[in-house]
Amino acid sequence: MVNALAENRSDAQATSYNPQSAIPHSISINIHPHLRCWLQQLPSPKTRPGMRRKLGLIFLFLLVGLDLLVGGKVLTSGRADDTGQELAARLGLFTRAFQLIRQDYVDPEKTDTKGLIHAAIKQMLAKLDPHSIYLDANDFQDSQEENKGEVTGIGIVVSAINGFITIVSSVEDAPASKAGLMAGDQIMAINGVKVERKTVEDIAPLLRGGSGTVVNLNVFRPSSKANWDVSVTREIYKVTTVRDAHLLESSIAGGSRIGYLRITEFNQPTAAELGEKVDELLKEGMRGLVLDLRYNPGGLLQSAIDTCGVFLPPRTMVVYTEGRDPSTHQEYFTDPRSKQRDSFPLVVLVNSESASASEIVAGAMKDWRRAIIVGETTFGKGLVQGQFPLPDGSGMRLTVSRYYTPAHETIQEKGVEPDIMSILSREDERALLIRRRGAFSSAAEKEQVLHAHDSQLERAVDALKGFLVYSG
Numbered sequence: 306m307v308n309a310l311a312e313n314r315s316d317a318q319a320t321s322y323n324p325q326s327a328i329p330h331s332i333s334i335n336i337h338p339h340l341r342c343w344l345q346q347l348p349s350p351k352t353r354p355g356m357r358r359k360l361g362l363i364f365l366f367l368l369v370g371l372d373l374l375v376g377g378k379v380l381t382s383g384r385a386d387d388t389g390q391e392l393a394a395r396l397g398l399f400t401r402a403f404q405l406i407r408q409d410y411v412d413p414e415k416t417d418t419k420g421l422i423h424a425a426i427k428q429m430l431a432k433l434d435p436h437s438i439y440l441d442a443n444d445f446q447d448s449q450e451e452n453k454g455e456v457t458g459i460g461i462v463v464s465a466i467n468g469f470i471t472i473v474s475s476v477e478d479a480p481a482s483k484a485g486l487m488a489g490d491q492i493m494a495i496n497g498v499k500v501e502r503k504t505v506e507d508i509a510p511l512l513r514g515g516s517g518t519v520v521n522l523n524v525f526r527p528s529s530k531a532n533w534d535v536s537v538t539r540e541i542y543k544v545t546t547v548r549d550a551h552l553l554e555s556s557i558a559g560g561s562r563i564g565y566l567r568i569t570e571f572n573q574p575t576a577a578e579l580g581e582k583v584d585e586l587l588k589e590g591m592r593g594l595v596l597d598l599r600y601n602p603g604g605l606l607q608s609a610i611d612t613c614g615v616f617l618p619p620r621t622m623v624v625y626t627e628g629r630d631p632s633t634h635q636e637y638f639t640d641p642r643s644k645q646r647d648s649f650p651l652v653v654l655v656n657s658e659s660a661s662a663s664e665i666v667a668g669a670m671k672d673w674r675r676a677i678i679v680g681e682t683t684f685g686k687g688l689v690q691g692q693f694p695l696p697d698g699s700g701m702r703l704t705v706s707r708y709y710t711p712a713h714e715t716i717q718e719k720g721v722e723p724d725i726m727s728i729l730s731r732e733d734e735r736a737l738l739i740r741r742r743g744a745f746s747s748a749a750e751k752e753q754v755l756h757a758h759d760s761q762l763e764r765a766v767d768a769l770k771g772f773l774v775y776s777g
Contacts, residue, residue, distance in 0.1 A: 399425075419697075426701065427506060434704055435465065436688055442698035444509050456544060457516050459537045461486065462570075462602050468502050469493075473658070474602045476544060477569060477741060484537045486524065487738045488600055488658055493532070494523035514539050528731055546575045546604075549597075550582035552589055553766065561770050562590050565762075567597030567654075568612070571604030571662040576611030583615060583646055593769035595762065597654040599680065600738075603661025606637070606689070613669050614643035616651060616676070623669045626689050628706035635706070650772045651676040652765040655723060660684035667721045668710035677772075678723040679765045687716025727764040733757045 403421060410416050423439065430437040440448060447456065460479020461472050470492040475482045492500060495511040512520060518539050525532045550566035552558070564586040568575060586594065603609075606624075613623045617639050625636040653667050653676045664683045670676035687708040694700045708716045729737065736757030739750050 423699070427504075430701060430703070431504065434688065436686070436690055436702065437704045438504075438506055438702050440506075440700045440702065441510075443513060444506075445694065445698065445700035447513070448692070448700075457541045458514075458539055459484075459512065459520060460542060461512075463492070463505060463508075465504055470500050470503060470505070470508055473660075474570070474600055475742075476542070477548065478545070479542045480537045480540050482742050484535050485742070486522075486535070486537075487526075487735075487742070489526070489528060491525045491527065492522055493525050496521050516541050528735060544570070544572060545578075546570050546572055547578040547582050550586060552586065552591060553595075557763070558766055559770065561766075561773055562592045563766055563769050564589075564591040564594040565597065566594070567599070568601055568663075570601055571608035571612065573605065573608060575604070575608045576615060579612055580615050580644065580646075587646070587649070591649060593650045593652075593773055595652050595654060595765045595769070596676070597762075598659045598663040598667060599654050599656040599761070600658045601660070601663040602658070603663055603686070606662060606665070609662035609665045610637050610639060611643070612666055614639035615646055616670065617673060618645050618647070619643050621669075621673065622711050624665045624711070625709050626706040627709060633706055647675070650769055650776070652768055653678050654761055654765055655680040655683050655721065656729075656761070657681050657684060657720075659721075660686045664716045664721050665708060665710075668708075668714065668716060671721060671724065672710050672712040672714075677725065677765075677768050678721065679725045679768060680723050680727055680761050682722050683716075683720035685716065685718045685720035687718070725764055725768060727761045729759070729761055733760065 406421065407416050407418070423441070427439045430439050447458070456476075456479075458479075459481040460476035461481045462474045462476070463470050464473050465471070472481075472486055472488055472490045472492070474488050475486050475490075492508070494500060495508060498511060500508045500511070514520060516539055519536050520539065521534065521536050523532070523534050546569050548567050548569060550564070553563050553565050557563075564583075566579070566582055566586075568579065583594070610623045613621070617623070619639055619641045621639045623637050623639060625634065627634055651670065653670050655663065655667050655678060659667065659680075660683065664685075664687065667676075667678055667683060671678050688704045689706045689708060690702040691705045692700060692702050710716065710721075714721075732753065736754045737759060740754050740757075
């Protein structure tokens with residue numbers, strides 16, 4: 306799996322976004338006068354050799370232009386600088402550039418139609434924001450499989466940060482995690498190819514491969530200035546997102562019977578798994594719960610909403626979105642049939658790597674005062690990506706709106722601020738990630754973990770103890 310830090314919108318909610326719903330069933334097309342003039346002035350195919358091929362290309366892009374012109378009636382509503390004539394003229398500019406490249410570029414093997422069109426789409430999306438990306442057919446299929454909980458790959462989520470391909474999260478029990486890769490590590494080269502200043506779309510084909518194949522990485526860890534080469538074997542692995550559900554030891558929780566679990570990301574099975582684990586802890590006598598969302602990069606919007614439904618009443622608004630058009634306002638609610646579990650106090654742990662869907666959950670819990678938020682201000686990714694399939698099997702993620710919490714707070718670039726601020730030292734943070742990896746690459750790592758303590762978890766437990774004492 307290789308994935309950009311991006312959010313997938315779910316279509317399961319009644320109010321969810323449907324790209325097709327914005328397109329009218331029937332639109333009359335009026336060919337603008339200058340387009341009609343252009344058609345009349347097209348030369349006959351007999352005028353010179355090779356003109357038939359050029360004419361075919363012109364008609365092809367004229368059809369594309371008309372199709373986009375129709376879409377432009379919807380997509381550019383309210384924009385004075387994008388009249389029909391201006392849009393058609395710009396499409397004509399693109400068509401002419403495409404024709405010249407196909408006709409005159411020195412290396413004809415580089416001018417296949419599919420490659421040029423895909424490159425144009427990539428560049429259009431790259432101009433918008435880091436989260437709007439093009440996915441070729443393989444990547445698009447991988448993203449669909451990932452959301453279902455089973456993936457083939459090495460198990461990392463990456464993003465291009467300050468020109469470096471940076472690991473945002475390393476999926477536990479996946480090959481990369483077993484090889485010692487952690488969040489914050491920078492990939493400098495893949496199979497000998499330097500990837501500095503590359504985009505996620507550029508490096509995805511290098512990381513992708515079948516089960517049993519090997520990818521060779523050169524990795525730099527900014528925290529320790531270490532640089533090393535590692536070979537990772539791709540595998541089929543299952544993404545288990547709800548982990549470490551247990552009652553905390555008496556050395557941490559005393560006699561308060563405080564439960565703990567963490568969510569590594571949000572995919573389709575997450576909410577159901579969470580509900581089962583919470584019910585098991587309640588049967589064991591749990592009186593309070595720590596929900597750990599640290600280093601959770603996000604996932605499916607619907608999964609985040611259903612996760613909130615484990616703790617909030619049915620029909621409770623979790624988040625709403627606003628796009629460029631007021632009509633795109635969407636509100637998302639917990640399922641009216643959800644089983645509410647509100648008999649215990651809750652603390653949500655977050656840090657600066659908690660992003661997107663994690664921030665939706667934390668924001669809703671905070672606004673409805675269902676939980677105390679402990680840790681650091683979250684990442685601040687409050688943009689919604691719609692995932693759009695394209696006719697050739699590829700697809701794209703396109704930012705379509707922004708998230709807002711129930712209290713009308715924007716998440717984008719601001720994040721969710723904790724009720725209780727607590728910051729881990731660099732050494733304790735590294736020890737926490739090593740402990741989660743479940744294996745030590747050296748005796749020094751083992752020693753570091755043994756002597757480290759999780760001050761954020763301690764603050765969360767203290768908050769729950771205080772609440773339990775106060776409430777009797």
